[in-house]
Amino acid sequence: MNALKIDGAADVRALVLTGYGLNCEAETCAALQTVGARVTARHVADAIADVDALAGFQLVVFIGGFSFGDHIASGRVFANRLRFKMGERLLRHVDDGGLVLGICNGFQTIVKLGLLPGLEPGLSPRVSLVMNDRLGYWDAWVRLAVDRVSPCVFTRALPPVIELPSRHGEGKLVFEEGPLRQVLEDRHLIPVRYADEAGAATERWPDNPDGSPGGIAGLCDPSGRVFGLMPHPEAYLYPENHPHWIAQREAGTLPEHGLGLHLLAGGVRAIAGG
Ligand SMILES: Nc1ncnc2c1ncn2[C@@H]1O[C@H](COP(=O)(O)OP(=O)(O)OP(=O)(O)O)[C@@H](O)[C@H]1O
Ligand SMILES: O=CNCC(=O)N[C@@H]1O[C@H](COP(=O)(O)O)[C@@H](O)[C@H]1O
Numbered sequence: 001m002n003a004l005k006i007d008g009a010a011d012v013r014a015l016v017l018t019g020y021g022l023n024c025e026a027e028t029c030a031a032l033q034t035v036g037a038r039v040t041a042r043h044v045a046d047a048i049a050d051v052d053a054l055a056g057f058q059l060v061v062f063i064g065g066f067s068f069g070d071h072i073a074s075g076r077v078f079a080n081r082l083r084f085k086m087g088e089r090l091l092r093h094v095d096d097g098g099l100v101l102g103i104c105n106g107f108q109t110i111v112k113l114g115l116l117p118g119l120e121p122g123l124s125p126r127v128s129l130v131m132n133d134r135l136g137y138w139d140a141w142v143r144l145a146v147d148r149v150s151p152c153v154f155t156r157a158l159p160p161v162i163e164l165p166s167r168h169g170e171g172k173l174v175f176e177e178g179p180l181r182q183v184l185e186d187r188h189l190i191p192v193r194y195a196d197e198a199g200a201a202t203e204r205w206p207d208n209p210d211g212s213p214g215g216i217a218g219l220c221d222p223s224g225r226v227f228g229l230m231p232h233p234e235a236y237l238y239p240e241n242h243p244h245w246i247a248q249r250e251a252g253t254l255p256e257h258g259l260g261l262h263l264l265a266g267g268v269r270a271i272a273g274g
């Protein structure tokens, strides 16, 4: 019995945008296919040129990698290209009930586009992601505390603490001082935070690899249908991806599936209505 079988998943269509230095399309497509969704990978340039590119897709995924070589700032060039060529279409997709997931470079892109945190109508950049506080690009697994009260449809069925691979140079969330932080907290728009061994949110390196305040590792919009995070759920599909999987097996704690697969399944399940 596959615990991740989702009734109705075969009716779920996901669009995975690729190209321009993005490089996580294979594992992202594989993850969504594993939970039963119908997946189309398409070059961003083709999607931009086709006015109907988003039609029929309930989920649009912005994947990880190095779009435009991270020039100027990670996600900046891609976001500007999207803003003028696909911004309105993406807003309509979300208004019509569609989901958007941004992973790492994809999170950076949808933040810089202004799809997140999505507190005002239209594309409204209120936050940004900047260079990690120390040591630049950092590649290591992280622990995440999950806010299960968050409206985020991707994370609501996850356990309170999960682990995922993380690898980025520009993951520190910044925003102007003022009421915004409280709004994000009060509305539970921070579905995942870097956590220490006790499972508590942390700002301390290396549990928090970038110095993000409050351990913020991802954001969602108030609808819960737009979600972005720095770590890589598509890189933890199989239990054996975990660096300690043998010890987990010996302790009897090896999960049946990678926890990243569960996160992606959450989005598919929300669309399928399961
Ligand atoms: N270093 C920072 N510290 C605090 N808040 C920041 C910082 N950088 C950006 N922000 C906040 O995030 C918002 C979005 O920043 P971002 O740099 O993505 O776009 P921008 O300010 O519109 O810049 P640009 O004009 O270069 O497009 C800013 O308007 C600001 O409110
Ligand atoms: O993440 C964005 N894109 C993927 C990517 O380009 N990853 C690159 O592969 C290295 C191996 O990672 P490992 O699998 O050993 O952790 C990692 O450090 C990245 O440079």
Ligand SMILES: NC(=O)CC[C@H](N)C(=O)O
Pocket (backbone or CB within 6 Å): 063, 064, 065, 066, 067, 070, 074, 103, 104, 105, 106, 137, 167, 168, 169, 170, 171
């Ligand atoms: N893993 C990623 O997608 C990396 C994102 C971006 N290139 C960074 O280093 O911050």
